[in-house]
Amino acid sequence: MCPSRALYRDIGICPSNSKDDDESMESGTDFSDESDDICSPELDKTTGNDDSSSDSEETGLSDENGGIDDQPARVDKPADAGKTYYIDDFMNCLKTTFKACRGDSSFQCIDEQMTKFKGRSSFKQYMPLKPEKRGIKMWLRCDSLTGYTYDMSIYCGKEGSVLEGTLGERGVNGLAATISNLDVTLCFDRFFTTVNLINNIQYPALRTCMSNRKNVPKIPEKLQRGEAIFKVNSAGTIAVKWQDVKEVMLLSNCHTSEMSTVRRKMKDGTEAEFPCPDIVKTHRAIVGGVDLGDQMSGLYDINRKSNKWWKKVFYRGMMMAAVNTWVISSAQI
Structure with a gap:
């Protein structure tokens, strides 16, 4: 050839x-x-090289008269839109789906979560005690035992208008407003805990609190390990100070002054039993649901580099959906 x-x-x-x-x-x-x-x-x-079609037709830049138009302008968010405009529809879709796929569990917790982000944003937070120190802070309501996420909200920074209650109270009330089952016991971080919140929330609630918070009873007595002091206010909220290795202060609207025992390991390696209020044992059993969900979301991270904060939140939302799917499928096996 x-x-x-x-x-x-x-x-x-x-x-x-x-x-x-x-x-x-x-x-x-x-x-x-x-x-x-x-x-x-x-x-x-x-x-695909038909000469009858011009380059302008291929690029879509020609108008009806055959002329070349400029590229369409970028669509910016409306002037009255909120800071989370670009992610609102996605977040609402997730929250609606999460709520519809699984009923409310009996024990739930509310805590904060950091989504890693090092770009520029007016509501980027710095929390040195978190594994992800810089990022977008979100508040989550999760199942205490499985880490299933029911509801979430993005913290957008300081609010301009003067609102009722503290920031923590508004965060808890906003997440608790979507609970459909009144027989739910809530446990939340001490950042949220105030006497006013425990008095007025319509759900059973308990959590550790800071002793310097407003209306928290002063208990100056020095206690030995295992000793506890209880105080109750007119609304039925109970405050307990219990001495473990350190002092522990808790508030609850669903407990009494009943005591039980707890085992602790001593310095010489032996174990000993100490008296312990029931509120402490309940708290230890139902705390940590948000941390559990956060841990599972980070096992197979799909995070990608981006200067857009809403893309980071989008990736985290997708991982929340994956964890929730796994929780539901595991319960059906």
Whole structure:
């Protein structure tokens, strides 16, 4: 075969393999003219190089009169839109789906979670005690035992108008407003805990609290390990100070002053039993649901580098959906 024959076959112009074509190619008598198949419309359609369509039609920049228009302007968010405008629809979709796929469990906890983000944002937070020190702070309501996420909200920074209650109270009330089952016991971080919140929330609630918070009873007595002091206010909220290795202060609207025991490991390696209020044992059993969900979300991270904060929240939301799916499927096995 003529070498030029192989070259034409390689570029797709002469696909035929017949002997007659080989002979005609060698004799040099079968060259195509300008009207043959090399430039035929059928070949152009196959390769996508139809000359009848202009470059402007391919790029979509031509107007109805055949002229070239400028590229469409970028659609910015409305002037009255909130800071979470770009992610609101996605978050609402997740919250609606999470609530519909699983009923409220009996024990739930509310805590904060950090989504890693090092770019620029007006509501980026710095929390040195968190594993992710810089990022977007979210408040979550999760199942205490499985880490299933029921509801979430993004903290957008300082609010301009003067609102009722503390920031923690508004965060807890906002997440608790979507609970459909009144028989739910809530446990939340001490950042949220105030006497006013425990007095007025419509659900059973308990949590550790800071002794310097407003209306928290002062208990100056020094206690020995295992000792406890209880105080109750007019609304039925109980405050307990219990001495473990350190002092522990808790508030609850669903407990009494009943005591039980707890085992602790001593310095010499032996174990000993100490008296312990029931509120402490309940707290230890139902705390940590948000941390559990956060841990599972971080096992297979799909995070990608981006300067857009809402993309980071989107990735975290997708991992929450994956964890919730796993929790539901595990319960059905």
